[in-house]
Amino acid sequence: MQKDNPEAKSLHDLYLHLNLPVELIQASEGFTILNLKDVGFKLPYESPSFRPDYFSFLFIKDGTGKYTIDEHSFQAGPHSIYFTNPSNYRTFSWENIEEIYLITFDEAFLKKYINKDIFQDFPFLLTETIQPKVVTDDFYQSVENICLQIQQEYISNSSSKYKIIGHLLAILLYKIKAYFWKDYNPIYEGNRSSQIVKSFKQLLEKHYRDLSSGKADTTFRVQDYASAQNLNSNYLSNVIKSKTGKPIAVWIADKTIAEAKSLLQNSTLSIKEITYKLGFSETAHFSNFFKKHTHTSPIEYRKTDNL
Template identity: 70%
Template sequence: MTTKESFTSDSLFELYKTLGLPVDMFDLKEGFTIFNLKEVGFTLPYESSSYRPNFFSFLFVKDGQGKYAIDEHTFEVAPHSIYFTNPSNYRTFSWQRIEDVLLITFDEAFLKKYIGEDVYTDFPFLLTEVIRPRVVPDDFFRDIGNINLQIRKEYKGNAASRYKIIGHLLAVLLFKIKEHIWMDYNPIYEGNRSSQIVILFKRMLEQHYRDLAAGKAAVVFRVQDYADAQHLHPNYLSSVIKSKTGKPIAVWIAEKTLAEARSLLQNSSIPVKEITYRLGFTETSHFSNFFKKHMGVSPNKYRNTLHL
């Protein structure tokens, strides 16, 4: 292992490369991988550095022993367990024994390209923060094991349409897991980490725009800033906000920008030019176009109408 510092990884390839693990078995054409960890060649016992992934992963442990830690939680990974992670907080993993452990990873781009743009509607559990490994019955483990064997066969093959086939098989796998483990999962009613993410985002959004309106903040936050505040990847934050509220994070920010613009125009004499810069627009014309798009009139006309 080459580092003990925390880092962010956009793919399993980047993760293993940073950790000094073998990467010669990777196919980098798409954001998908499937390996038996026995093939990787871990020097056991093994403990990783802390990292934040920008990809989803499923771990199917037929025979092995290890631990995964995220935040203050540590979970034992035992035989016949399934462990799921998504782009989220920093975590570490360790292995004491690896005999038959299958790891599947995929990114959001792969999901939307080969399964569909509405993937989170079909599989809302992909956004869950329920991270505890699930020990499943033998028959279910064998059932999904057969699907995994087909996926591995396609991944190692050279068919021109192999990733389309893998996408279909992955969808089958996700449906099986949904029906067996997360049948009743609904992110709208989940009262744990995902709800906290939305609450903290809304609080931060509100406070930040108060600071902007009062001149206490000079730079408008980007999605990256809201994500960094919760130690999340921006793609994951965006997905959680959209899934749980029904509105993309960009819409939340645009609506808040518009609300603050209207408030400043109504309740202050601050020039439109200054409002432009306070709300993060580089040119008055950009702000005017934004405001007119949503309100139907220019900022000046809106203000003048209020004071007739």
């Protein structure tokens, strides 16, 4: 039996669920803009559960609705701006729609048409505590004008339209940054209150305990850590790098080396046994990994430590 409220795994799935033409989605470019009044929602409407693989902005000129992410629900009303990123599963519902613009874009679009170091310029894109923000009439008018320009370019046949959209989107992001996020510091959030970072560190510690005790026999990949939090893997990587100053691959490598050193120092296990305990399939792979990060081989490290 088909579910009445199926899960939408992507923007493409969501468009299909809403009976919107998927031709509106330029998959190669990763950008869309839509006025929700053109969708033809049967109100009140509640979406399926979905985890987006894109960033989005809602500009609500006139309308009322609600977004729910995990256990957090946020009301959205007239002259509010709502931002979401490719993080956890969520649903949205609408009670009234008069004029609401939805802009979506993925990381590849941002890096191609705005800046490769996009999260340095706009770190707020990775914030975890997000709720709709009501703005002044003047500010809403200024961002609405940009939305209308973006929409005009989007429906045009210009060969340069995505370059133009990229410039306009950058202006929009700079305006929003100055209005809402001027003092936002992702490192501070990561050190103090980031649930994503905290959960990642806890899982990292637990996983290596499981490897050491034999409860696990393969090392986690980035996707495994992301799946544990129902997150997009690129998003998790960006959050960890932005909020800790260290790439997720370095966190994993550092933890692997720390565990390897401990086993070499404090156990009588053979190099082969340590290899398998840490999830490596071959001793040569483990030895090369260890030497790359410590500039010495596991055998040399154990001998030196025992002198």
